[in-house]
Amino acid sequence: MSGSKVKNFLRKYMMLIVTVGVVFLFYFITGGQSLLPQNINNLISQNAYVFVLGTGMLLCILTGGNIDLSVGSVVCLAGGVGAIIMDAKLPWPIAVIAMLVMGVLVGAWHGFWIAYVKVPPFIATLVGMLAFRGLANLIMKGFAYQVTDKTFLNIFGGGDTCYIPDFLAGIGSDMGLNKTCLFAGILIAAGYTVFTLVNRVNLVKKGYKVDSMITLVIKTGLIDAVVVWIAYKLAQYKGIPTVLIWIALVLGTFAYITSKTTLGRNLYAVGGNEKATRLSGINTKMVMFSAYTLMGLLAGFAGVLNIARLMGSQPTYGLGYEMDAIAACFIGGASAYGGTGSVGGVIIGAALCGIINQGMILAHTPPNYQTVVKGLVLLVAVLFDVIMQMRRKGSKKKKKIETTEKGGATA
Amino acid sequence: MVGLTDSSKTLIKDIGTGKQQLVEIAKALAKNARLLILDEPTSSLNETDSRALLDLMKKLQKEQGMTMIIISHKLNEVSYVADKITVVRDGSTIETIDARGQEISEARIIKGMVGREITDRFPKRHDVPIGDVMMEVKNWTVFHPEFAERKVVDDVSINVRRGEVVGIYGLMGAGRTELAMSIFGRSYGIGISGSLVLKGQPVYLTSPKQAIAAGLAYVTEDRKGNGLVLSNSIKTNTTLANLKAISKATFIDKDKEYMVADEYKQKLRTKTPSVEQLVGNLSGGNQQKVLLAKWMFADPDVLILDEPTRGIDVGAKYEIYCIINDLAKAGKSVIMISSELPEVIGMSDRIYIMNQAKIVGEMKASEATQENIMACIVKSGSEA
Numbered sequence: 001m002s003g004s005k006v007k008n009f010l011r012k013y014m015m016l017i018v019t020v021g022v023v024f025l026f027y028f029i030t031g032g033q034s035l036l037p038q039n040i041n042n043l044i045s046q047n048a049y050v051f052v053l054g055t056g057m058l059l060c061i062l063t064g065g066n067i068d069l070s071v072g073s074v075v076c077l078a079g080g081v082g083a084i085i086m087d088a089k090l091p092w093p094i095a096v097i098a099m100l101v102m103g104v105l106v107g108a109w110h111g112f113w114i115a116y117v118k119v120p121p122f123i124a125t126l127v128g129m130l131a132f133r134g135l136a137n138l139i140m141k142g143f144a145y146q147v148t149d150k151t152f153l154n155i156f157g158g159g160d161t162c163y164i165p166d167f168l169a170g171i172g173s174d175m176g177l178n179k180t181c182l183f184a185g186i187l188i189a190a191g192y193t194v195f196t197l198v199n200r201v202n203l204v205k206k207g208y209k210v211d212s213m214i215t216l217v218i219k220t221g222l223i224d225a226v227v228v229w230i231a232y233k234l235a236q237y238k239g240i241p242t243v244l245i246w247i248a249l250v251l252g253t254f255a256y257i258t259s260k261t262t263l264g265r266n267l268y269a270v271g272g273n274e275k276a277t278r279l280s281g282i283n284t285k286m287v288m289f290s291a292y293t294l295m296g297l298l299a300g301f302a303g304v305l306n307i308a309r310l311m312g313s314q315p316t317y318g319l320g321y322e323m324d325a326i327a328a329c330f331i332g333g334a335s336a337y338g339g340t341g342s343v344g345g346v347i348i349g350a351a352l353c354g355i356i357n358q359g360m361i362l363a364h365t366p367p368n369y370q371t372v373v374k375g376l377v378l379l380v381a382v383l384f385d386v387i388m389q390m391r392r393k394g395s396k397k398k399k400k401i402e403t404t405e406k407g408g409a410t411a
Numbered sequence: 412m413v414g415l416t417d418s419s420k421t422l423i424k425d426i427g428t429g430k431q432q433l434v435e436i437a438k439a440l441a442k443n444a445r446l447l448i449l450d451e452p453t454s455s456l457n458e459t460d461s462r463a464l465l466d467l468m469k470k471l472q473k474e475q476g477m478t479m480i481i482i483s484h485k486l487n488e489v490s491y492v493a494d495k496i497t498v499v500r501d502g503s504t505i506e507t508i509d510a511r512g513q514e515i516s517e518a519r520i521i522k523g524m525v526g527r528e529i530t531d532r533f534p535k536r537h538d539v540p541i542g543d544v545m546m547e548v549k550n551w552t553v554f555h556p557e558f559a560e561r562k563v564v565d566d567v568s569i570n571v572r573r574g575e576v577v578g579i580y581g582l583m584g585a586g587r588t589e590l591a592m593s594i595f596g597r598s599y600g601i602g603i604s605g606s607l608v609l610k611g612q613p614v615y616l617t618s619p620k621q622a623i624a625a626g627l628a629y630v631t632e633d634r635k636g637n638g639l640v641l642s643n644s645i646k647t648n649t650t651l652a653n654l655k656a657i658s659k660a661t662f663i664d665k666d667k668e669y670m671v672a673d674e675y676k677q678k679l680r681t682k683t684p685s686v687e688q689l690v691g692n693l694s695g696g697n698q699q700k701v702l703l704a705k706w707m708f709a710d711p712d713v714l715i716l717d718e719p720t721r722g723i724d725v726g727a728k729y730e731i732y733c734i735i736n737d738l739a740k741a742g743k744s745v746i747m748i749s750s751e752l753p754e755v756i757g758m759s760d761r762i763y764i765m766n767q768a769k770i771v772g773e774m775k776a777s778e779a780t781q782e783n784i785m786a787c788i789v790k791s792g793s794e795a
Contacts (some may be wrong), residue, residue, distance in 0.1 A: 272640035281623040
């Protein structure tokens with residue numbers, strides 16, 4: 001029993017353990033550089049798009065391992081549209097809305113072909129990848145556009161002043177820290193702890209099976225520690241990057257959608273067994289369509305973050321973004337056959353990719369080796385999934401026999 | 412050799428599961444094996460094909476001296492073909508009966524299987540009043556989706572009353588599943604014509620969604636392919652067809668969902684440690700219960716059960732029969748499609764016999780015997 005418990009634990013937290021291992025690995029290789037406050041800050045702001053696109057990609061992958069190859073081009077197209085609008089001195093909210101609408105339209109376009117005409121997703125989005133990149137070039141006429149609107153840049157985390165101002169700076173002694181950031185970190189950790197405890201009490205009251213108290217304490221303690229630690233590091237630099245708020249918002253919203261709404265439920269069901277889902281009275285075409293439309297929306301939003309961070313738009317922006325998003329999903333444990341995966345997994349996948357990327361840069365790994373390593377990491381992650389699947393199939397057979405035995409004995 | 416009539420160039424995916432099974436057996440035979448192990452070889456074959464296969468086994472044994480092991484749920488097959496019968500239960504062999512030179516009764520084998528003798532394989536329904544006509548299908552005709560000139564359901568008219576269990580017996584390929592699925596929101600076939608009347612109101616259903624809303628449920632024969640999402644939990648499978656009932660707007664009430672799933676787990680006596688268990692980890696009988704739970708929770712008036720006891724053990728079968736009786740007692744109408752004659756006769760109030768896309772007979776269960784049902788089929792076959 002304890003053996004299988006260990007296995008279960010490994011299966012569940014493998015990627016998390018690997019991530020921690022990788023963090024330490026680079027900490028030693030780079031002589032502590034990788035955990036400098038500024039580098040942690042950069043890790044978040046440079047990988048914002050991976051979190052956002054990975055979340056969208058997860059929706060598509062859930063429906064049956066379907067991927068969206070076009071997101072890089074869509075980020076570029078949406079960014080181009082926004083930059084041009086702001087270049088024409090129109091107010092920035094119009095630009096943001098236009099970018100999001102652009103994303104939704106593109107997503108709906110893909111969704112239409114994939115869900116209703118049954119064009120294979122790989123082909124439909126490959127078409128999009130080519131066509132929307134071209135379209136982005138066309139509307140920008142091959143030029144780069146500057147984005148100078150200060151409010152826009154501040155809100156979406158670009159330029160130098162992309163941090164939440166330190167409201168608490170005047171209080172107490174100056175510790176060389178951004179107190180708002182640290183305070184926010186502690187607040188979140190405390191809030192999480194209270195929430196978990198209340199939740200547990202409620203669950204016990206309702207008669208659910210819950211984790212043992214020790215597991216719960218360890219789990220909550222670790223999460224709290226990580227949150228406070230990150231907040232502390234960020235506080236040592238310039239505080240909370242605004243983009244972090246946006247990432248948290250997107251991740252939170254979609255974690256909720258995938259786990260607690262009918263749409264989320266349907267995404268998993270379609271990915272698990274499309275025919276059975278259709279025969280259960282669910283409009284599976286609509287589910288597919290929604291997945292790609294939401295992917296489009298998030299690609300549009302990634303476009304917003306992208307031009308804010310880079311303070312402008314160029315026809316080459318977003319190249320290869322789709323691969324980062326796909327890799328984040330698969331490293332985060334989404335099944336290539338659909339039906340399993342979670343936003344939490346995407347967070348870990350995206351973080352792991354980012355950490356490896358940054359660590360290698362800091363360790364001065366030649367760029368060509370970097371891509372080789374990234375590729376191998378993805379292979380190992382998927383291999384791990386495949387092996388676990390095979391093992392599970394083996395143990396499933398055993399389990400199956402056990403249950404029939406029980407059935408036979410009581411009959 | 413195995414009785415296939417299709418062209419050898421037909422793709423496997425275009426033939427039914429029954430024929431696919433025949434190809435599988437032909438493949439095994441083509442390897443000139445010395446020892447042939449057949450694991451549920453007839454679970455998707457009709458009676459004639461099954462009999463042909465069993466006779467083939469006997470022939471192979473006699474002429475080539477081939478050793479064969481047959482694993483089967485179907486007791487009549489085992490006693491028909493086997494020289495020695497080993498009963499396996501709870502992971503160990505219970506007993507081995509030498510069948511040579513003596514007739515082994517099915518009751519004898521069942522005794523070994525469940526540890527006691529089941530006196531009544533089909534639980535009785537007492538005092539279930541049969542009410543008004545709940546659903547009526549008139550002149551229903553369906554064409555094959557790939558071969559548009561082929562009728563798979565031909566001018567079928569059936570009805571079912573409140574509290575009634577109607578059996579549809581037919582051989583594999585008679586068009587029973589096609590009939591059921593085409594009624595269930597036109598989820599099979601093309602060029603469907605005919606009328607459907609539910610509770611006296613003519614309805615026109617174009618999707619499973621509408622069919623469920625109108626009070627229909629179709630419990631598929633292919634629970635892994637068409638019925639369950641194996642990678643999801645029992646809980647989410649149970650509520651899948653009626654998410655509306657456990658959610659407000661689009662937000663799922665997780666407590667309510669858990670309670671519903673747990674309630675059905677207890678009601679149907681699904682054997683599982685928790686409703687969070689993945690359905691893929693359950694045995695066939697328990698999967699079937701989850702599938703039934705899903706459709707019971709959808710709260711239909713008419714349930715169409717397509718081979719509800721296929722490939723599950725005797726004990727679970729009995730429980731499924733009890734569930735069917737409870738459904739009838741609750742005033743539901745049940746249409747049970749089956750290719751097991753004793754089951755159809757034992758469970759139904761009324762039986763339709765289907766052959767080659769047509770309804771070729773209708774009789775009360777009290778008048779039905781295996782002989783006169785088969786006679787209906789043979790007669791219709793010779794007329795055609």
